[in-house]
Amino acid sequence: MTALSACLLLVAFAVLGPVLFGDRAARIDTDAINQGSSAAHLLGTDQLGRDIAARVVVATRQTLRLTLLAAAVGVGGGLLLGVAPTVTGRRLGRLITATVGVLVAFPGLLFLLFLATIFGVGSTGAVLAVGLAMVPPVARLVQNLTASVAGSDYVAAARILGVGRFRLVVRHLLPNIAEPSVLFATQAMSGILVAFSGLSFLGLGVQPPEYDWGRLLNEQLNRVYVNPVAALAPGAAVVLTGLVFALVGEVLAHAGGRRAPQREEPEPRRDDMPAPTVPDEDGSLVSARDLRVTFPGGRQAVRGISLDIRAGEAVGLVGESGSGKSLSALALADLVPHPGQVRARTLRFDGHDLRTEPKPGTELAMVFQDPMASLNPALRVGRQLAEVAEVHLGASRARAAARAVDRLGAVRIPEPERRARQRPHEYSGGMRQRAVIAMGLMGEPKLVVADEPTTALDVSVQRQVLDLLAEVREDSGAALLLISHDLAVVSQVCERILVMYGGLIVEELPVSALAAGAAHPYTRALVGAVPTMTTEPGTDLVTIPGRPPEPGETGPGCPFAPRCARVRERCRTDAPALTTTGPDRKVACWYPVDEVTARAPARTTGRESETTP
Known part of the structure; x- marks a missing residue:
């Protein structure tokens, strides 16, 4: 509301100021030259007897107009140079990127004065100088943003379909970088306003008889000890307007990260909460009591579930998308993304309290839904698997590489020695999923958490992956927590099923009792x-x-x-x-x-x- 009110006030001054106070600001009164503040002249008069307060109000339109023009030049030029490397050839793109890098490294103030000298004095030259000085930082930001978007699959698909460069930029690149670009431009307008006013103050910007706040500050500076209000008023207008631009940028940034308002969920009463248990007494490998995953705003995605997984047991966790299945598993592995918070009255794994002790390491293996998100496309598969043994088990490079080949063979990947030297894109979808399972088997896991491991796989490959998980469990003796929304998939592998809905476990039953x-x-x-x-x-x-x-x-x-x-x-x-x-x-x-x-x-x-x- 403060930002909106300030913007409306600026707009009112810019639109109505010249209409209401234009004549008074231009009226020369030789009988009232260099007067101080009075009832007739709130901020006094200048060397020609003109009312300074009226001139400050009238200058709002000129100052904002020139600031917005300079911002348009800077943002427009920055967008063009920012997206150019993505849609031009490799050599030209590298040249543009290098040029922008050099300009960004050059001191901004010196670059601005250099441009002002080239374009000469006057409002037009000042607009071009300030606008072009803003182009390099905007271009660098846009280059970084478009580089992350240009590698996306939907951009590659658009190229394959023959989408033109202009349409590619307008439909696929700019909409996906609009928010951070707008935020940067809005907050940079404060700097543009100060820079433009500085050029006018130095005599390189607006020239008489036109005037803006920088020009008025120049005219009244020599009277700062006689009539300080008259000298400080234009400067105060620059500072306050710059703060308004910065405030608008903060509001947009806050709105960009905001979601629908959520009400705080009340904490459960202590007498309603289950009493803590000692999980090791009943032989449970995993034991959780009142497990909660909370995000800012009091939004609880997991709302106090309790579960036990016995050693060697296969448990299925099913439910619709958004029911909290994956977050429950991530909470067990301490992998809930920031800013999520995990709380539990009891959270134990193999006798260790996960709330106070370190992560279980290789004793808990995760198999994620998308193997390409787990595998680095730039590294060989064998190297990625070997890294697990080197970091967590302290194995030498040679022993880790040999174990990687052995694990690839254990998950029935043919020719594991040759496949270990290949990169993920050379694997089929089913083989990539097997490689991720092999990565989890690089240690000696006691629990394997498989999060939708058969998604996007055809029926035959899906069956092979499920058979592999059953074999891994049988050979290693590890427990299995299989997360899925497909009851048929879970029924083929698991012995017991937990059904989640709305962040809660609503039913637990054996697989044999599921159908009827x-x-x-x-x-x-x-x-x-x-x-x-x-x-x-x-x-x-x-x-x-x-x-x-x-x-x-x-x-x-x-x-x-x-x-x-x-x-x-x-x-x-x-x-x-x-x-x-x-x-x-x-x-x-x-x-x-x-x-x-x-x-x-x-x-x-x-x-x-x-x-x-």
């Missing part, structure tokens, strides 16, 4: 949405209306209530706890589905379900 024994309506809907070989043609699959909640959108009741066909009033006001219903069976639902109600699907009329549990 799921108790939570959400789990049953997920099962019903997957066709099987026995599904009759033309059968309507289950669909879940609505969408999953975003972090911070969940209310006081059950997070699945807005989409549930069995919802009742209690579901909207009270959140059910995860309650044990049998061996390896837990469910968080007030009205779970049992064998009787499973035969009679719920019918919803209005806000209440007619089905009796």
